[in-house]
Amino acid sequence: MADAGSLLCAAVGAEHVLAAGPSLVDYSHDEALGLAPGRPAFVVRPGSTAEVAAVLRIAGTQGLTVTARGSGTGLSGGAAAGRGGLVLSFERMDQILEIDTSNQVAVVQPGVTLAALDSATAECGLVYPVFPGEMGASLGGTIATNAGGMRAVKYGVTRQHVLGLEAVLASGEVIRTGGKHVKTSSGYNLTQLIIGSEGTLALVTEATIRLYPRLPCQAALLAPFTSLEQVSLAAVGVVASGARPLILEYVDMLTMAAIADEDVGLGVPASIRESAQAYLLVASEERTAESLDADMLALADLLTELGAADVYLLPAPAARRLIEAREKAFWAAKSAGADEIVDAVVPLAAMAGFLSQATRLGSEAGGLIVGCGHAGDGNVHLAVFQPDPAARTRLLREIYSAALALGGAISGEHGIGTAKKGYFLELTDPLTVGLMRRVKQAFDPQGILAPGNLFDGPPGPA
Numbered sequence: 001m002a003d004a005g006s007l008l009c010a011a012v013g014a015e016h017v018l019a020a021g022p023s024l025v026d027y028s029h030d031e032a033l034g035l036a037p038g039r040p041a042f043v044v045r046p047g048s049t050a051e052v053a054a055v056l057r058i059a060g061t062q063g064l065t066v067t068a069r070g071s072g073t074g075l076s077g078g079a080a081a082g083r084g085g086l087v088l089s090f091e092r093m094d095q096i097l098e099i100d101t102s103n104q105v106a107v108v109q110p111g112v113t114l115a116a117l118d119s120a121t122a123e124c125g126l127v128y129p130v131f132p133g134e135m136g137a138s139l140g141g142t143i144a145t146n147a148g149g150m151r152a153v154k155y156g157v158t159r160q161h162v163l164g165l166e167a168v169l170a171s172g173e174v175i176r177t178g179g180k181h182v183k184t185s186s187g188y189n190l191t192q193l194i195i196g197s198e199g200t201l202a203l204v205t206e207a208t209i210r211l212y213p214r215l216p217c218q219a220a221l222l223a224p225f226t227s228l229e230q231v232s233l234a235a236v237g238v239v240a241s242g243a244r245p246l247i248l249e250y251v252d253m254l255t256m257a258a259i260a261d262e263d264v265g266l267g268v269p270a271s272i273r274e275s276a277q278a279y280l281l282v283a284s285e286e287r288t289a290e291s292l293d294a295d296m297l298a299l300a301d302l303l304t305e306l307g308a309a310d311v312y313l314l315p316a317p318a319a320r321r322l323i324e325a326r327e328k329a330f331w332a333a334k335s336a337g338a339d340e341i342v343d344a345v346v347p348l349a350a351m352a353g354f355l356s357q358a359t360r361l362g363s364e365a366g367g368l369i370v371g372c373g374h375a376g377d378g379n380v381h382l383a384v385f386q387p388d389p390a391a392r393t394r395l396l397r398e399i400y401s402a403a404l405a406l407g408g409a410i411s412g413e414h415g416i417g418t419a420k421k422g423y424f425l426e427l428t429d430p431l432t433v434g435l436m437r438r439v440k441q442a443f444d445p446q447g448i449l450a451p452g453n454l455f456d457g458p459p460g461p462a
Contacts, residue, residue, distance in 0.1 A: 004062040008044055008086075011054040016092070018043040027087045030074040031330075032419045033340055038067070038081035047092040049166060049174060049205040056203070056448075057172035059086055065451040066170075068199040070110060070138025074145060075330065075341055076417025078198050082451035090140050093205065096120050103180050104211045105163060110140025110204050126211040129155035132413065133327035140204050145415035146196030150327070153239075153248045153376025155212070157413065159195045166206035167194055170444040180208055193439070198415050199450040201443040217292040218246065220283040220319035221299055222266060223308035224276035228252060228359070231278040232352035234306040235375035238282065239348060241302055243295075247283035248376030249326055255372045255383075258332045259325040266318055272309055280308070280375060281326065283319065329372050333383035339392055342371075342382040344403035345412030351378045357402045358382060365395040379412035400427055418452045425455070 002010075008017045018024055019042050028037035041064070046052045059066045065085035072079050081087045094111035101124050108117060115135035117128050130142060132149035141147075143165075148157040155161070164178030178184065178191040194202055225231040231250045238248055251259070256279055260266060268276075282299055286292040300311040314322065325332075330341060346354045351373075358380070362369030367386030373379055382399070386392040400410045400423045410416065416424045425433060437455060440447075 004058065004064060005042065007058045007062070008042060008055065011058060012044055012046050012051045016045040016047070027069060027072070027079075027089060028081060030072045030077060030079040032075050032077040032080070032417065033334065033338065035077045035080060035419055038085070038087075039083040040067070040081035040087045041084045043087045043089060045089045045092050049168065052088065052093075052168045052203060052205050053172040053174055055086070055088060056168055056170055059448055060170065060172065060446055065448050066203075067450055068140070068144065068203050070141030070144075071113060071136050073134045073137045074141060074415065074417065075343070075419075076145070076411070076415045077419040078144065078415055078417035078450070078453055080418055080452075085451060088203065090138060094138075097206070099124055099126070099211070100180065101126065105180050105208055106211055107206060107208050108139055109206055110138060110143070112139045113137065114139065114142070121211055122214060124211075125214050127214040128161065128209055128211055130158050130161060131327075133330070139207060139209075143195055143204055143207060144198050145413065148374065148377070148379065148413035150247045150249055150323070150374060152374060152379075152413075154244050154246050159192055161210045162191060162195055162207055163210055164208035165191050165194055165204050167202035167204045169202050170446060170449050174205075175202070178208065182210070196415070198417060198453045200440055200453050200455075201449065203449070215285040215287055217287065217289050218283060218285045218319075219292055219296050219316075220247070220281060220314045220323065221296065221303065222268065222312045222314055222322070223280045223282065223303040224268060224272050224310060225278050225280065225308055226275055228278050228355045229352045230307050231280050232355060232375065234280055234303060234308065235351065236349055237306045238280075238299070238302065239376055243284075243299060243302070245282050245299070245376065246285045247281060247323065248374070249281040249372060250278055250375040251281060251326060251329075251372040252278045252370055254370040255329055255332070258336060259329055260322055266314065266322065267312055268310075276309060281322065283323065326372060329381065333370075336383070337385065338383040339386055340384040340396060341414075342384060342396070342399055343379065343412050343414045344382075344400060344408055344410060345377070345379040346403050346406045346408030348376070348378040350406040350408065351375065351380065354380060354403060354406055354408070358399050361395060361398045361402070362386070365391055365398075367391070367395060374412075377412075378408070397423060397426070416454050421452065421454055421456075
C-alpha cells in the first residue's frame with residue numbers, strides 16, 4: 001500500500017507537497033496571540049476542486065486530519081494544524097472566475113485576496129463590501145469565519161453577501177449550494193450553514209458573492225467624547241436616527257494615541273485631546289458631492305446633540321490614514337505587548353454597560369483593557385494586557401460571561417477556532433453544543449476536518 005506522502009504527490013504534484021523543513025512552520029499558525037504553532041505532517045497546495053477532493057479522500061483513508069488555510073491572517077488559531085495532520089493551503093486557487101455585471105455577482109476561488117477582489121471589482125464600478133481590516137485575507141478564510149469589519153454597520157457581514165458555494169465534503173464528494181439568485185425557499189440553506197463553520201463541515205472551493213455599486217463620494221467625521229459611556233450612547237443615537245453611515249467606529253484614547261501619530265493630521269486641538277476619553281469615527285458614502293455634504297452636516301449636528309465635545313470634518317488624506325490606522329489596530333496592540341484580543345459582540349444598546357464591566361474586570365484582575373470596535377453593531381475589540389496565564393484565563397472567562405449575560409456572543413467576527421473553544425464549550429448551552437456536534441457528525445463522520453476548532457478543548461486557552 002502506498003504511503004500518504006506518495007499518494008498526495010500523485011494527487012497534486014510533488015512540488016505542491018511539503019513534508020519537512022522550516023517552511024512547514026509558516027503554515028502551522030495564524031495571527032492568534034499566545035498559541036503554540038501546529039505540527040503538520042504535510043502541507044498540500046491543490047490547484048483545483050478535483051485535487052481538493054482527491055486530497056480529502058486520501059486523508060480519509062490514511063487517517064489524516066485536514067486543516068484548511070487561506071492567507072493565515074485569522075486571529076483565533078483556526079489555521080493551526082493538529083499534530084501529524086495535513087494543512088490544505090488554497091494559495092494556488094486564487095482566481096476570479098467571473099464578474100457578472102448584469103447580475104452584480106462575482107464567482108471566485110477561495111484563495112483570492114480581498115485586495116485582489118477589490119481591485120478587480122473597482123474596474124467595473126462595483127464593490128464587495130466586506131472589509132475586515134486585513135485586505136490580504138483570503139475570501140475563503142472570511143467565509144469560514146463569517147467576517148465583518150467596519151462596513152458591516154451599513155452592508156452587514158459575509159453571510160449577507162454569499163449567494164452560493166461549491167464545497168468538498170470530508171468524503172471527497174463535491175456539492176453545490178445556492179447560485180446567482182438572491183432568494184430561496186427550497187429546503188435547508190446549506191450555504192448559510194457552511195458560512196462561519198470554520199472549516200469543520202466542508203472546504204469551500206468556489207463562492208458566488210453579491211456585488212454593489214461603488215459610490216464615488218466619501219467623507220469622514222471625528223467626534224471626541226469625554227467618556228466611553230457617552231461614545232457608546234452616541235452610537236446608539238446615530239443608528240436610531242435612521243442615518244446609514246458607511247463606518248461607525250469607537251476608539252478609546254489609548255488606542256487612538258497608539259494608532260494616530262502627528263502625521264495623520266486630525267486637527268484636534270490639544271485641549272480637546274486632553275479631555276477626550278474616546279472618539280467616534282463616522283464615514284458616509286453618496287453618489288454626489290452635494291448629497292454627501294448634506295449628509296455630513298446632518299451627522300455633525302446630530303453628534304453635537306449627542307454630546308460630542310466637538311466635531312471635525314477630516315480632510316480626505318487624514319480620513320484615509322485614520323481609517324487605515326484603525327484597520328491595523330490589532331498590529332498596534334500586538335506591538336504594544338497585548339496578551340489576547342477579544343472580539344465579543346453585544347446588543348448595541350448594551351455596549352456602554354459591557355465596556356464599563358470589561359474595564360472594571362480588567363482593573364480588578366490587575367490587567368489593562370483598551371480597544372476600539374464597531375460601534376454601529378456592538379462588536380467590541382479589546383486588547384487584554386495580563387501576562388499571567390491563570391489570571392488571564394479567569395479574566396477572559398469573566399469578560400465572555402458578561403457579554404453572554406447581556407445577550408451577546410463570544411465572537412462577533414473572528415470565530416472561535418482553537419483560541420476560544422474552551423470558553424465557548426464552557427459557557428454555551430450544552431444543548432446547542434450537542435446539536436452542533438451532531439451537524440458536524442453528519443458532514444464529517446470521521447472527524448477529520450479542522451481538528452480542535454470549536455470542539456474538544458478544555459476551558460481556557462488550548
